Amino acid sequence: MLTPDSEEALLKEVPKLERMFRIMMQRHLNVIKNRLLRNMSNSAMDLYQMFLNRYPDVIRRVPQYYIALYLGISQEFLSKLRKRANG
Secondary structure, three states: OOOHHHHHHHHHHOHHHHHHHHHHHHHHHHHHHHHHHHHHHOOHHHHHHHHHHHOOOHHHHOOHHHHHHHHOOOHHHHHHHHHHHOO
């Protein structure tokens, strides 16, 4: 971890790192923006189906609580979605 002062000193010493950090930050912000837009423009069932398609093995390895947090819904609602999706 870098403190703000040590980061500033490092960037002054190695200017190319500033570009790398900026690019990394831009990519991270783009991922967050896309996830936010996706969450706002799709139903919870659509989000759950996209999650299953993208991470098919995670549903068996990760507690339901974490999946619900990732999807931005409650555990109870995720449970209802899972029942609806399974028939």
